[in-house]
Amino acid sequence: MTNEQQIGWTRDQMAERAAQDIPNGAYVNLGIGIPEKVVRYVPDGREVIYHTENGLLGMGDAPEEGSEDPELINAGKKLVTAIPGAAYFHHADSFAMIRGNHIDICVLGAMQVAENGDLANWSTGNPDAIPAVGGAMDLVAGVKIINVITQHVTKKGYPKLVSACTFPLTGVAVVSRIYTDLAVIDVTGEGFKIVELAPGVDFDYVQERTGCTLIAA
């Protein structure tokens, strides 16, 4: 492992930090990848209802061995359970919850976030790739608060927080807050503003790895 990887928060720590901003009573939709980990870290004493857009409100943990039902899955097509008090519904109702502003918070992954809150997370725009969008565009257009969890830079070291997205957009000016391995950052009218730095990370370190000018906390 290089020093680069040892600095900042781990994937679990990023999820834990994001979970702290989910209030008691919230209806929450979690994207695939690191956002799925958020469910493990909601602070004790808070009751949160998870929505999965394929048709379940009150999604629980993965099932115990022997009690799996292949027709009880989440949006990532992983086996899940339903909590007591859960409800099933069809797709049009599920997306009415999203499009109709009933879901409070969505935590998504990102390929790029622009300083005005534009999000790109569904396509690289490569003409040879098979385009696939799923529910991402519906979520960013309809959920009240869109937060993003992402590594600060790509595997090749390019900034994912940029002045303008070069990948095709998922939504325009939709992101509120970003949790990276290096910092918590808010999208403000003036640009990206640092809310919190990961332990051992300073402002200049984050700025060097960001594609536009950051505002200090």
Added chain:
Amino acid sequence: MINKQISSIKQAVANIHDGATVMIGGFGEAGSPIELIHALIDQGAKDLTVINNNTGSGHVGLAALIENRRVAKMICSFPKSANSLVFPDLYTKGEIELELVPQGTLAERIRAGGAGVPAFYTATSVGTPLAEGKEVRNIKGRDYVLEYGLTADFALIKCLKADRYGNLIYNKTARNFAPIMAMAADTTIVQTKEFVGLGDLDAETVVTPGIFVDKVIIVADPLLESKLVNAGEIYP
């Protein structure tokens, strides 16, 4: 007497014609009416336009329908997923058409089609490549994209219980697109695990009222896509 039960699965799909638009229920394997899809492959209809969230897995069910070159066009939101090999291959070769629709827009287009609503405005996809060429209208200060309702000649769906009027209930997240597809198709063909007597389904909890259903076939022990894919099955 009204009785929508059909005695053979072959008969259930017999009328599906070349060039038909067919909605197929299911999100991944949950709710996928595999036996009906396989009966459609056996039946032979081609040049189909198929509406489903995905494009199937492995070489069974929807993937097999595509692999057997019966599908000219897919309308879906997420055509690539784990074990999804057939569609990406044909798409890359330019041998199948794709209309990519955001998942919620797809659901609402189907719901609208079934409800007699020809089109609607949605904020989903505004400012993205999927809104290109579409009418945009500003309503109360926000931009919305015009999307058209979707209807179909046939819907193939799977449920848990049905009665002879065609009232249906589903199993957990296998419900997904089935209730709205039943509304949006001229002829809705259902495979049910159980067939129950009139009155056995609580009228307060019927999910799909029988008016949206035309044909019901009992498939008491339906195949599971994941098991077939893991076993390397190829249909036919």
